[in-house]
Amino acid sequence: MSSLSETLALFFLPLTLDFMRQALWMGLLVGTVCAVLSCLIVLKGWSLVGDAASHAVVPGIVLAWLAGIPMVIGALGSALCCLLGAGMIERHCRIRPDAVLGIAFTGFLALGMVLVAMVPSDVHFMHILLGNLLGIEASTRYQLIVTGIVVLSVVALKFSDLRLYCFDPQHAQVVGLDTQRLQLLLTVLLTLATVMALQAVGVVLVVAMLVTPGCTAFLLTRRLAAMMMVASASTWLSVFAGVMVSFHVDVETGGVIVLIQAFLFLLAFLLAPGRGVVFQKRRLWHAIRADRAAARE
Amino acid sequence: MSNPHSYDGPVIDVSRTSVRYPDGHLGIQDISLALPRASICALIGPNGSGKSTLCRTILGFTRPTSGRVQLLGMTVRHAQKQNLVAYVPQAEEVDWQFPVSVRDVVMMGRQGQMNWLRIPSATDRRCVEEAMARMEITDLAQRQIGMLSGGQKKRVFLARALAQGSRILVLDEPFTGVDAHTEQGIMALIRGLRDEGVTVLIVTHALSNVPQYCDHVAMVSRRLIAFGPVSTTFNQSHLTATFGDVMAETVLSAVHADTSVPSWSLS
Ligand SMILES: Nc1ncnc2c1ncn2[C@@H]1O[C@H](COP(=O)(O)OP(=O)(O)OP(=O)(O)O)[C@@H](O)[C@H]1O
Ligand SMILES: [Mg+2]
Numbered sequence: 428m429s430s431l432s433e434t435l436a437l438f439f440l441p442l443t444l445d446f447m448r449q450a451l452w453m454g455l456l457v458g459t460v461c462a463v464l465s466c467l468i469v470l471k472g473w474s475l476v477g478d479a480a481s482h483a484v485v486p487g488i489v490l491a492w493l494a495g496i497p498m499v500i501g502a503l504g505s506a507l508c509c510l511l512g513a514g515m516i517e518r519h520c521r522i523r524p525d526a527v528l529g530i531a532f533t534g535f536l537a538l539g540m541v542l543v544a545m546v547p548s549d550v551h552f553m554h555i556l557l558g559n560l561l562g563i564e565a566s567t568r569y570q571l572i573v574t575g576i577v578v579l580s581v582v583a584l585k586f587s588d589l590r591l592y593c594f595d596p597q598h599a600q601v602v603g604l605d606t607q608r609l610q611l612l613l614t615v616l617l618t619l620a621t622v623m624a625l626q627a628v629g630v631v632l633v634v635a636m637l638v639t640p641g642c643t644a645f646l647l648t649r650r651l652a653a654m655m656m657v658a659s660a661s662t663w664l665s666v667f668a669g670v671m672v673s674f675h676v677d678v679e680t681g682g683v684i685v686l687i688q689a690f691l692f693l694l695a696f697l698l699a700p701g702r703g704v705v706f707q708k709r710r711l712w713h714a715i716r717a718d719r720a721a722a723r724e
Numbered sequence: 725m726s727n728p729h730s731y732d733g734p735v736i737d738v739s740r741t742s743v744r745y746p747d748g749h750l751g752i753q754d755i756s757l758a759l760p761r762a763s764i765c766a767l768i769g770p771n772g773s774g775k776s777t778l779c780r781t782i783l784g785f786t787r788p789t790s791g792r793v794q795l796l797g798m799t800v801r802h803a804q805k806q807n808l809v810a811y812v813p814q815a816e817e818v819d820w821q822f823p824v825s826v827r828d829v830v831m832m833g834r835q836g837q838m839n840w841l842r843i844p845s846a847t848d849r850r851c852v853e854e855a856m857a858r859m860e861i862t863d864l865a866q867r868q869i870g871m872l873s874g875g876q877k878k879r880v881f882l883a884r885a886l887a888q889g890s891r892i893l894v895l896d897e898p899f900t901g902v903d904a905h906t907e908q909g910i911m912a913l914i915r916g917l918r919d920e921g922v923t924v925l926i927v928t929h930a931l932s933n934v935p936q937y938c939d940h941v942a943m944v945s946r947r948l949i950a951f952g953p954v955s956t957t958f959n960q961s962h963l964t965a966t967f968g969d970v971m972a973e974t975v976l977s978a979v980h981a982d983t984s985v986p987s988w989s990l991s
Contacts, residue, residue, distance in 0.1 A: 594818060
């Protein structure tokens with residue numbers, strides 16, 4: 428009995444440590460923002476845009492650090508340059524949009540890598556590439572908290588318009604909404620979520636934070652609001668587990684978080700009521716058996 | 725700015741409008757139309773003749789390369805901002821797996837008129853329920869939109885346009901893929917709207933229905949072949965110019981068979 432409670436105490440030890448609690452809170456905030464945005468991104472079919480944004484922020488972050496301005500502003504600036512620039516090119520030539528986006532964001536990432544190599548070496552930028560929830564500095568933390576609150580409030584206030592824009596932009600225009608402004612708004616929100624996710628999981632894995640929770644929730648729900656809640660819940664679970672595991676076993680927090688998210692998706696894919704593979708196969712099998720029984724009579 | 729309720733010029737005013745697509749394809753050429761308040765106009769022509777292009781130009785989705793479109797004396801964008809236009813496209817290009825219910829979609833018709841937080845008012849709810857009842861989809865209200873048949877989907881988008889309560893209604897082939905009962909329902913509905921003062925532009929391939937249901941007819945084949953009241957414009961020579969000889973014959977004979985049914989009157 429006592430050994431069980433000791434094991435539990437040991438497992439929850441991280442929660443008694445200030446810096447671990449802080450990492451957990453940050454992880455939950457970042458996770459919620461990404462989960463909510465991921466629903467819109469998945470439905471709009473913008474996964475690649477999320478990926479592009481996550482790579483395109485790198486030069487902006489380096490330049491912001493050099494210029495001494497808040498990291499979020501630099502990141503937002505360079506990602507918007509990349510996405511809007513790609514949009515312009517796309518409108519003026521016949522190359523497919525995904526290819527144009529590919530050129531644009533790899534170009535920006537390469538620029539970022541060159542800049543990183545040129546500035547006096549500092550541990551700073553390894554955070555961007557790998558992410559580290561446990562090592563977020565105080566100044567960055569405040570930026571993230573403000574950004575997170577802004578993003579979540581805007582999504583809450585503009586929920587209905589964003590949903591209509593994602594579902595049927597043409598109709599949005601007919602009823603008098605400004606679709607160009609909504610597109611810009613969604614792009615900015617996406618970029619801000621990307622900047623937040625960078626801190627948790629790093630450039631390479633950001634796209635997972637922006638896609639996986641939305642896909643998992645899509646399989647489990649039939650309303651957008653519910654989808655956002657389920658996506659958030661799945662992200663909280665993976666952030667919590669990720670932080671705990673990475674404390675006990677010495678592995679990257681970001682890696683564990685994304686791994687658990689992928690696992691949850693797989694579970695939903697197999698077992699989701701209604702849309703899951705197992706459920707559908709079983710329903711089909713029952714129906715066929717009933718048909719055969721009816722034919723035999 | 726003119727008040728849409730006291731405005732008495734042409735409601736849809738297309739003047740000398742041409743559209744070329746970015747790849748140089750000609751969509752429509754030099755089309756002029758003026759539709760009065762409270763009327764139904766059929767837009768007919770063979771496949772690829774520019775009917776959808778004309779609709780999309782009236783809705784502001786494609787910009788005219790020359791000429792201009794005015795709705796109730798305003799620019800298209802201005803009319804849209806005032807919620808004066810509703811549109812049902814030829815094919816809905818939406819993601820049918822999108823997590824919204826039938827009622828959510830119909831409510832989207834009210835979006836431009838809700839407060840800035842988009843919380844539906846009692847009026848919004850009433851319009852939505854009425855529109856769903858008129859299109860007979862009330863019992864589907866909770867369904868996710870992907871779980872409907874093709875004709876039911878069509879009725880959902882008609883209900884959305886209806887819920888909008890606009891002054892102008894543009895329908896691009898609303899009858900493809902719906903059963904006869906629904907077609908009758910839609911036509912009765914459109915005439916009801918006409919009597920309430922709505923101007924309706926309707927693209928259709930069901931030519932034999934045109935004299936029965938419509939006040940005006942516009943025939944296009946890239947250019948405008950003919951435009952005017954059905955009684956004078958819907959005749960052999962114009963149909964021949966639009967569709968060719970054989971078609972015109974069959975259509976007119978079908979119409980004459982139809983007109984024995986005393987269910988229509990030109991107001
Ligand atoms: N996006 C586009 N790009 C280039 N050309 C186009 C485009 N859309 C339509 N066109 C061309 O414009 C012409 C008119 O097309 P439109 O869709 O308006 O025809 P329609 O009268 O609606 O035909 P249908 O009865 O088949 O619906 C066609 O010849 C078509 O090839
Ligand atoms: Mg068409």
